[in-house]
Amino acid sequence: MKEAAPIxxxxxxxxxxxxxxxxxxxxxTLLNLMHQVSVVGIVAMGAMIVIISGGIDFTAGYGLxxxxxxxxxxxxxGILGGSVYIVVLVSLVCGALIGALNGFxxxxxxxxxxxxxxxxxSLLQGxxxxxxxxxxxxxxxxxxxxxxxxxxxxIPVSFLIYIFFxxxxxxxxxxxxxxxxxxxxxxxxDATRFSxxxxxxxKILLYMLAGTYTGIASLLTIxxxxxxxxxxxxxxxxxxxxxxxxxxxxxxxxxxxVMGTFVGAIIIVLITTALTYLRIKPEMQxxxxxxxxxxxxxxxxxxxxxxxx
Amino acid sequence: MKKFVSIALVLILxxxxxxxxxxxxxxxxxxxxxxxxxxxxxxxxLIDLTNQFFVDxxxxxxxxxxxxxxxxxxxxxxxxxxxxxxxxxNFIEQGVDCILVNPxxxxxxxxxxxxxxxxxxxxxxxxxxxxxxxxxxxVYNDYENTKIIGDIVANMVGGEGKVALLYGNKGNLVSxxxxxxxxxxxxxxxxxxxxxxxxxxxxxxGLKAAQDIIAAxxxxxxxxxxSDAVTLAAYQAVKDAGKEDQILVTSFDGNPDACIAVExxxxxxxxxxxxxRAGYWNVQVGVQLANGERPDDQIINMATHFxxxxxxxxxxxAMNLDADISIIGPQEAIAMADLYTDFEPK
Numbered sequence: 192m193k194e195a196a197p198i199x200x201x202x203x204x205x206x207x208x209x210x211x212x213x214x215x216x217x218x219x220t221l222l223n224l225m226h227q228v229s230v231v232g233i234v235a236m237g238a239m240i241v242i243i244s245g246g247i248d249f250t251a252g253y254g255l256x257x258x259x260x261x262x263x264x265x266x267x268x269g270i271l272g273g274s275v276y277i278v279v280l281v282s283l284v285c286g287a288l289i290g291a292l293n294g295f296x297x298x299x300x301x302x303x304x305x306x307x308x309x310x311x312x313s314l315l316q317g318x319x320x321x322x323x324x325x326x327x328x329x330x331x332x333x334x335x336x337x338x339x340x341x342x343x344x345x346i347p348v349s350f351l352i353y354i355f356f357x358x359x360x361x362x363x364x365x366x367x368x369x370x371x372x373x374x375x376x377x378x379x380x381d382a383t384r385f386s387x388x389x390x391x392x393x394k395i396l397l398y399m400l401a402g403t404y405t406g407i408a409s410l411l412t413i414x415x416x417x418x419x420x421x422x423x424x425x426x427x428x429x430x431x432x433x434x435x436x437x438x439x440x441x442x443x444x445x446x447x448x449v450m451g452t453f454v455g456a457i458i459i460v461l462i463t464t465a466l467t468y469l470r471i472k473p474e475m476q477x478x479x480x481x482x483x484x485x486x487x488x489x490x491x492x493x494x495x496x497x498x499x500x
Numbered sequence: 501m502k503k504f505v506s507i508a509l510v511l512i513l514x515x516x517x518x519x520x521x522x523x524x525x526x527x528x529x530x531x532x533x534x535x536x537x538x539x540x541x542x543x544x545x546l547i548d549l550t551n552q553f554f555v556d557x558x559x560x561x562x563x564x565x566x567x568x569x570x571x572x573x574x575x576x577x578x579x580x581x582x583x584x585x586x587x588x589x590n591f592i593e594q595g596v597d598c599i600l601v602n603p604x605x606x607x608x609x610x611x612x613x614x615x616x617x618x619x620x621x622x623x624x625x626x627x628x629x630x631x632x633x634x635x636x637x638x639v640y641n642d643y644e645n646t647k648i649i650g651d652i653v654a655n656m657v658g659g660e661g662k663v664a665l666l667y668g669n670k671g672n673l674v675s676x677x678x679x680x681x682x683x684x685x686x687x688x689x690x691x692x693x694x695x696x697x698x699x700x701x702x703x704x705x706g707l708k709a710a711q712d713i714i715a716a717x718x719x720x721x722x723x724x725x726x727s728d729a730v731t732l733a734a735y736q737a738v739k740d741a742g743k744e745d746q747i748l749v750t751s752f753d754g755n756p757d758a759c760i761a762v763e764x765x766x767x768x769x770x771x772x773x774x775x776x777r778a779g780y781w782n783v784q785v786g787v788q789l790a791n792g793e794r795p796d797d798q799i800i801n802m803a804t805h806f807x808x809x810x811x812x813x814x815x816x817x818a819m820n821l822d823a824d825i826s827i828i829g830p831q832e833a834i835a836m837a838d839l840y841t842d843f844e845p846k
Contacts, residue, residue: 212716214716219715220715223711223712223715226711226740227708227711230704256550316550319550320549320550320555324555324559325549325550325552325555326552326555326556327552327555327729327755327757329732329757340736340740412704415704415707415733415736416703416704416707416732416733416736417732417733417736418703418729418732418733418757420550420552420703420729421549421550421555422550422551422552422701422702422703422729423702423703423704424702425700425702425704425705426700426705427704463708463709463712464708464712464715467697467709467712467713467716468712468715468716470695473696473697473698474670474698
């Protein structure tokens with residue numbers, strides 16, 4: 192029942208939207224959705240992994256901007272040829288390094304994730320404006336643009352990349368030792384430690400995994416936009432965490448599924464799209480998002496109560 | 501162990517604050533203690549330094565500081581009016597020679613501008629007037645120029661159909677001026693339906709908004725976006741939908757990348773306020789005031805130019821708009837963005 196919740200919400204949204212505006216359900220809407228969901232979705236997968244382990248990661252938003260600026264500047268200045276390979280490499284490595292820093296602060300210095308990642312977030316905000324003096328970089332290399340703008344048939348490449356990394360996350364969580372430990376950490380960190388598992392190692396690894404996902408999302412962002420700027424963080428961080436929560440990831444850790452977060456990300460993206468179709472004041476978007484998140488949280492609480500009784 | 505953790509935490513927070521401040525400092529030779537020599541010191545408070553417009557303003561402003569031998573201290577309000585007020589208070593306490601500020605909210609700044617006036621420090625509000633006798637206001641004609649863009653767009657779509665506007669965010673002065681001008685223009689055309697969405701000055705948000713608007717309105721005829729950095733991203737949505745020929749795209753700011761897009765025909769036009777130029781020019785006005793000069797007019801206009809190709813220029817001139825505007829070509833605009841030939845040294 193609980194797993195079906197996000198799908199029920201999504202179905203209800205689609206039904207309501209379609210009855211209000213019959214143009215809404217179309218191939219065009221579906222393709223747009225595929226194009227728009229990838230960045231939020233990938234960041235949400237990273238956020239979900241961290242939240243399952245009982246942590247939280249606030250670095251994804253400004254991380255997106257900082258990594259984008261780093262990759263964009265490497266491209267613009269032509270360091271190491273500025274080719275697509277180096278841009279991809281810089282994105283992934285920067286992401287992993289941010290994750291490693293988070294993991295280090297949390298495990299070695301024992302700073303709670305909330306504070307540690309908040310501090311790193313501020314650090315990244317500053318860095319995104321320092322790299323290349325915060326100057327916008329236009330990206331014209333077609334092989335870099337392919338990730339975000341290319342299509343195979345009419346399916347956006349970015350969506351296929353997103354699906355691939357969903358499958359990777361699913362495999363890690365369900366088929367590897369690390370996945371088992373991530374859920375165990377969220378259930379009880381002490382119990383996990385007492386059963387002889389190297390908690391430090393796996394925590395650092397899981398934050399690095401989340402950071403790498405941010406790196407991928409950043410690459411897709413600059414590729415979609417055809418430019419890198421320090422302001423590209425937008426509302427990605429909150430949208431991604433919201434997507435994970437709407438998808439049934441429990442903020443107290445130990446619970447969460449790739450499929451749920453996948454649906455959660457679609458719901459988050461659809462909210463703004465829907466308001467454009469329905470001609471509702473844009474300022475209402477955040478209100479609607481808030482209401483959907485609250486509903487998801489309430490649902491969580493109610494289901495927990497019922498299952499306890 | 502606990503002690504170590506708390507020390508480490510404090511260090512990290514301090515470091516992160518330093519990183520946050522990094523973008524705000526001016527030239528390489530600037531110190532933070534004014535009055536150590538005869539150099540005049542200007543304190544400049546911008547809205548936020550993640551936006552390309554303000555990043556460029558700093559560059560242009562630093563050039564002017566070098567040309568005039570003054571020191572400029574740049575600060576970012578991070579979009580927060582409380583922070584802006586306290587930055588003003590800091591500058592008053594520091595006793596700088598002139599304060600320039602991009603008001604986030606004009607009314608909220610009145611008090612602190614009076615304080616500066618009582619302390620004998622001249623003030624300039626950039627792009628927005630604050631109603632205090634001693635205050636000067638520098639404007640880039642955003643409202644008027646956007647209204648003209650609206651007229652041009654309305655003419656080109658034949659005075660009817662759907663036109664979209666991407667504005668920044670409500671309550672942001674620059675955004676409000678540029679949104680207001682467009683709205684006023686469109687109000688004169690009852691057969692035009694205006695569709696508005698905010699883009700929060702973020703290219704990614706702008707791209708999504710444009711995609712959604714185009715999908716929901718297959719008959720969209722024109723899209724105007726109030727800031728070049730976002731327009732260039734929003735254009736990707738037009739291109740992706742294969743509607744380059746159907747949807748007219750227009751923009752504002754005149755940054756070099758957008759001028760190239762104008763030349764290539766992706767954008768029909770932009771307006772060169774020129775962020776670097778705005779930075780240069782504002783510092784120039786600030787230097788005048790710091791040196792004790794007092795211009796007669798309290799509202800000072802910066803020269804702005806419409807950027808378009810010759811072909812587009814001919815189209816616009818044929819419209820016989822009731823407006824006296826300067827039109828320049830994209831290459832000319834790119835050259836002008838970096839040169840400050842409009843502003844002869846005083």
